[in-house]
Amino acid sequence: MRIHILWAILALIVATVSGLTVYSLLKPTYTYNRPAQPAFVISFDDKYVSEWHAQRELFKRYKVKATFFITMPQQLSQSEIEMLQELAADGHEIASHGYLHENSSKFIKEHGIATYVAHEITPAIQAMQVIGFSPSTFAYPYGVRSLKLDQELTKYFHLLRGDSWKVTGKGIEEQDRIFYKYDGSRLVHGLGIDNNSGVTLQDMEAGFKRAYHNKEAIIIYAHNISEDTTGYSISPQTLEAVFQLAQKHKLSSLTFRELVL
Numbered sequence: 001m002r003i004h005i006l007w008a009i010l011a012l013i014v015a016t017v018s019g020l021t022v023y024s025l026l027k028p029t030y031t032y033n034r035p036a037q038p039a040f041v042i043s044f045d046d047k048y049v050s051e052w053h054a055q056r057e058l059f060k061r062y063k064v065k066a067t068f069f070i071t072m073p074q075q076l077s078q079s080e081i082e083m084l085q086e087l088a089a090d091g092h093e094i095a096s097h098g099y100l101h102e103n104s105s106k107f108i109k110e111h112g113i114a115t116y117v118a119h120e121i122t123p124a125i126q127a128m129q130v131i132g133f134s135p136s137t138f139a140y141p142y143g144v145r146s147l148k149l150d151q152e153l154t155k156y157f158h159l160l161r162g163d164s165w166k167v168t169g170k171g172i173e174e175q176d177r178i179f180y181k182y183d184g185s186r187l188v189h190g191l192g193i194d195n196n197s198g199v200t201l202q203d204m205e206a207g208f209k210r211a212y213h214n215k216e217a218i219i220i221y222a223h224n225i226s227e228d229t230t231g232y233s234i235s236p237q238t239l240e241a242v243f244q245l246a247q248k249h250k251l252s253s254l255t256f257r258e259l260v261l
């Protein structure tokens, strides 16, 4: 009887120690220890590389570090790759927005999560590594995601971005999910601020004030930077006005990986 108890205790010790070993092996190498600070995080999606690159000086003038979420990296031309390298050298983050810009929900319904990862995620990471980038954050194409997929993709990325849009009758300062609270969350939602989003500078100022008062990071994003007033695009003038508002409200500029690394 006594021997059985001893064996049980021994087995328990072995299980605990090996459990701890497994735990420490799986433990992430990063820490979520960035102190809470008022900040804004701006990102741009898809593949408008020359339009983004054309605004290098604007970003520099306001000390803004953006995150560029690249889709279809396998299709980048040599000159686009060089422009992205210059943007990276300026301190901007080059991140992933998928290999073929698939709608994850539709794709997974037909083919399952494993095939989605094999077709949309790992080839995107590999294609970016080939040209010298190591994406560590990811923006969902069309903002389409699920909790199950979040769990899977945190194996590949430190931070995931879903999306959020202006809701009529609701201030953006009321949209909790576009504010990062430095709580180690691996998922954030960006507010779309393209010309067609309906988000005004006034809206944004209300959001910036909240970020300042609560020491949160407000997450905003756009696509192209151009004079196109109808599509998924923001003009250089509006972008500059956004940067001025961020300065006025003492928000520092962080990239996505800087939120968690």
Ligand SMILES: [Zn+2]
Residues within 6 Å of the ligand: 045, 046, 071, 097, 101, 141, 142
């Ligand atoms: Zn996109």
